[in-house]
Amino acid sequence: MTAMPDRIGAPAVLILLGPPGAGKGTQARKLEQDFGLVQLSTGDLLRAAVAAGTAAGLQAKAVMEAGGLVSDEIVLAILKDRMAAPDTGRGVILDGFPRTAGQAGALDALLAGSGQRVTAAISMEVEDAPMIARVAGRYTCASCGEGYHDEFRQPAKAGVCDRCGGTAFRRRSDDNAETAGARLAAYHAQTAPLIAYYEGRGLLHRVDAMRGIDEVAQALSGIVSRVSG
Numbered sequence: 001m002t003a004m005p006d007r008i009g010a011p012a013v014l015i016l017l018g019p020p021g022a023g024k025g026t027q028a029r030k031l032e033q034d035f036g037l038v039q040l041s042t043g044d045l046l047r048a049a050v051a052a053g054t055a056a057g058l059q060a061k062a063v064m065e066a067g068g069l070v071s072d073e074i075v076l077a078i079l080k081d082r083m084a085a086p087d088t089g090r091g092v093i094l095d096g097f098p099r100t101a102g103q104a105g106a107l108d109a110l111l112a113g114s115g116q117r118v119t120a121a122i123s124m125e126v127e128d129a130p131m132i133a134r135v136a137g138r139y140t141c142a143s144c145g146e147g148y149h150d151e152f153r154q155p156a157k158a159g160v161c162d163r164c165g166g167t168a169f170r171r172r173s174d175d176n177a178e179t180a181g182a183r184l185a186a187y188h189a190q191t192a193p194l195i196a197y198y199e200g201r202g203l204l205h206r207v208d209a210m211r212g213i214d215e216v217a218q219a220l221s222g223i224v225s226r227v228s229g
């Protein structure tokens with residue numbers, strides 16, 4: 001792996017907002033590599049809790065499989081633990097958090113406790129219908145988590161991860177058309193209102209995320225350079 005350039009002046013707290021398939025995880029991993037930020041995905045943290053069989057994971061499992069939102073209480077407990085780790089001092093990209101008004105308020109309070117605030121919220125704007133295809137075609141490297149897609153992003157060498165050379169890949173159990181539909185509905189009902197919340201505070205940036213992965217990455221990189229410079 002190449003050395004990470006440290007282009008961030010002060011620790012940044014960046015939020016990626018967008019429905020399932022918008023490319024939050026894909027782009028968060030790029031920003032992590034390019035800016036030395038740490039990607040915090042509540043989806044990944046919850047899946048780890050499910051795999052570990054913790055009490056929180058057991059409660060979250062059925063909700064995630066149905067495409068609903070896990071309770072704020074569980075998500076906040078998991079996020080607070082992760083935010084307390086020393087590596088987050090480099091700045092974080094919140095991927096999939098906050099997702100409700102309650103989570104947004106709790107994040108503000110958590111950051112205020114350490115003299116921080118949200119640096120920017122970036123809304124990844126997409127149309128609903130193509131998101132089902134994006135989610136249904138997705139798979140990741142089982143070793144490093146690098147994301148791929150049957151049609152839109154395949155490894156340079158078939159069956160070998162570009163990032164770590166791993167040869168095992170996996171698909172998420174909630175990546176099917178029916179559950180993706182429920183996840184989209186949850187996004188519109190509970191998460192999309194946060195766009196107005198951050199816009200009202202002058203923190204919102206919008207990116208057309210229907211473009212190709214590299215073009216979206218370029219747009220995001222420009223925003224992150226501006227807000228964190």
Ligand code: AP5
Pocket residue numbers: 018019020021022023024025026027041042043044046063064065067068069070071075095096097098099103134135137138139147148149150152153183209210211212213216
């Ligand atoms: P989570 O893991 O956060 O899933 P999600 O929000 O549904 O988002 P996805 O991971 O599906 O999509 P993404 O935007 O990251 O897209 P990706 O980059 O992979 O959450 C899962 C579940 O956990 C939730 O349903 C909920 O139950 C629970 N949960 C998590 N956080 C929670 C919270 N805060 N509160 C309550 N519950 C919570 O891209 C998708 C595919 O498209 C990839 O294959 C990629 O290669 C491809 N792709 C990406 N960009 C492009 C592009 N520009 N063009 C073409 N293809 C592209």
